Amino acid sequence: MKTFTHINATTIADAGAKLTQYGSSAMLIAGGTDLISFLKTRCLPDAQLPKYVINLKTIPNLDYIKEDTGGLKLGAMATLDKIAFSPVVLAKWPALAAAARGIAMWQVRCVGTIGGNLCAKKRCWYYRSTWNKFQCVLNGGTGCPAVAGNHRYESVFGATNGCYAVNPNDMAPVLVALSAKIVTNKSTYDAEKFFDGFKVTVMGAGELVTEIQVPVPPAGSKQGWYKAAERQAIDFASASAAILVTPATGTITAARVVLGAVGTTPILSAAAATALVGKTMSEATAEAAGTAAVAAAKEIGPSNKYKIQMAKGCVKKALLS
Ligand SMILES: Cc1cc2nc3c(=O)[nH]c(=O)nc-3n(C[C@H](O)[C@H](O)[C@H](O)COP(=O)(O)OP(=O)(O)OC[C@H]3O[C@@H](n4cnc5c(N)ncnc54)[C@H](O)[C@@H]3O)c2cc1C
Numbered sequence: 523m524k525t526f527t528h529i530n531a532t533t534i535a536d537a538g539a540k541l542t543q544y545g546s547s548a549m550l551i552a553g554g555t556d557l558i559s560f561l562k563t564r565c566l567p568d569a570q571l572p573k574y575v576i577n578l579k580t581i582p583n584l585d586y587i588k589e590d591t592g593g594l595k596l597g598a599m600a601t602l603d604k605i606a607f608s609p610v611v612l613a614k615w616p617a618l619a620a621a622a623r624g625i626a627m628w629q630v631r632c633v634g635t636i637g638g639n640l641c642a643k644k645r646c647w648y649y650r651s652t653w654n655k656f657q658c659v660l661n662g663g664t665g666c667p668a669v670a671g672n673h674r675y676e677s678v679f680g681a682t683n684g685c686y687a688v689n690p691n692d693m694a695p696v697l698v699a700l701s702a703k704i705v706t707n708k709s710t711y712d713a714e715k716f717f718d719g720f721k722v723t724v725m726g727a728g729e730l731v732t733e734i735q736v737p738v739p740p741a742g743s744k745q746g747w748y749k750a751a752e753r754q755a756i757d758f759a760s761a762s763a764a765i766l767v768t769p770a771t772g773t774i775t776a777a778r779v780v781l782g783a784v785g786t787t788p789i790l791s792a793a794a795a796t797a798l799v800g801k802t803m804s805e806a807t808a809e810a811a812g813t814a815a816v817a818a819a820k821e822i823g824p825s826n827k828y829k830i831q832m833a834k835g836c837v838k839k840a841l842l843s
Pocket residue numbers: 549550551552553554555556557558578598602624625626627630633634635636637638639640641642643690691692693729730731732756757758759
């Protein structure tokens with residue numbers, strides 16, 4: 523790993539000021555479960571590797587999980603394990619707890635944070651290969667070797683700026699489905715507008731996630747989450763789906779269906795919502811919503827076509843869960 527100066531931030535303002543001061547030569551570290559492996563591979567050109575790593579763990583009290591009149595509030599440093607087993611989260615936001623529980627393994631969840639999950643970098647193996655072997659458009663070069671090469675994990679919903687790498691982060695789709703807001707030191711974003719298909723988030727220079735706000739779900743609604751992965755444990759999603767349907771029984775009046783790990787951002791499917799509204803939940807309704815959710819999907823080649831069927835299945839399973 524290239525050496526860097528490790529700086530302990532004392533407050534959110536301090537972290538933001540340091541980020542602004544050091545600009546592109548700094549990166550943030552939360553739990554470090556993604557960042558450290560990213561830095562170890564030296565997958566970026568040397569000039570893009572950080573000279574400064576700013577530690578958020580030293581900011582006091584940024585790991586809270588609480589409910590107030592506005593709904594659920596999660597500090598950016600709340601760990602995935604605490605979210606997964608929090609009685610507050612489990613009471614009204616079970617899909618959020620399920621998504622957190624479905625990430626990696628216990629050791630990773632105990633240090634990995636929700637802020638880090640929302641901002642973790644893409645996992646395309648060309649991008650992450652050691653010593654910046656493949657200089658694609660995302661890591662300082664040109665073109666996308668995955669198109670002619672191995673694209674089995676890449677997007678079936680097109681590219682962003684020429685990059686087909688999916689957003690791999692499991693908390694993202696569920697927060698979009700639950701109409702969460704992502705609060706930073708500079709702004710507040712609707713979760714569905716927070717993700718960027720190229721640089722993961724829309725945040726700008728000097729910006730960091732400070733809080734996640736999740737409204738109380740509508741009375742009588744049903745939420746669900748389902749993840750398909752190659753291995754049942756400790757694996758990133760090949761596809762996932764998060765849903766919020768109102769009401770849980772009877773004629774559906776509102777629905778949010780979000781696909782994960784199949785596009786360069788989480789995909790909020792208006793077509794799937796249309797397929798659900800006015801219907802009652804049944805296997806046929808869930809099947810129709812799954813079909814609608816992937817109607818616009820298109821494989822790069824035969825090796826990532828499976829993701830389309832898998833995403834459809836995830837929608838169906840999440841709706842019927
Ligand atoms: C074996 C293994 C399995 C995994 N499996 C999964 C999985 O199944 N699903 C999944 O989604 N992830 C998985 N991960 C990835 C990772 O563990 C999670 O994304 C975790 O939540 C990252 O959180 P962290 O606090 O460790 O982030 P870090 O590694 O500290 O940071 C990740 C990125 O986010 C940035 N960042 C961190 N906090 C903030 C903030 N507050 N504001 C702005 N930027 C910030 C950092 O600069 C860095 O670029 C896995 C990792 C490992 C090692």
